[in-house]
Amino acid sequence: MLNKFIITIFATFFLNSFAIAETFEIKMLNEGAGGKMIYEPNYLAINIGDTVLFLPTSKGHNAETVKGMIPDGAEKFKSKVGKEFSVTLMNEGIYGIKCTPHYSMGMVALIQVGAAVNLDAVKLVKQKGKAKGKFKSLFEQVK
Helix, strand or coil, X not given: CHHHHHHHHHHHHHHHHHHCCCEEEEEEEEEECCEEEEEECCEEEECCCCEEEEECCCCCCCCEECCCCCCCCCCCCECCCCCCEEEECCCCEEEEEECHHXXXXXXXXXXXXXXXXXXXXXHCXXXXXXXXXXXXXXXXXXX
């Protein structure tokens, strides 16, 4: 009887955690409030199990994880250029995102899932061109 009770409590908690998951949108833009070749927003703080939907508002963009800028155990991803893409993030930590064609122009984003457990490691990753300054600014937003 106690085992059934424990299983019921665990199942209820587990299922409810997914029931409250949210979807967040990031627009991929040639130009926006923050300048040219940007993700809008370029920083998100979300919960484990939330989904991020990348919208190709302007042509020629994609979303790809930056090598070395994902939490341990997380899977890297790369969308097709010009296509809508969604990803559900299940590992806690910081995810660095780049637009492959416009990375050196500073088209990057940072997604914080839960606690920033890998912040020190992602800060050590070398960046190209304007991405270096953009990531430095984004790191200041991490909570």
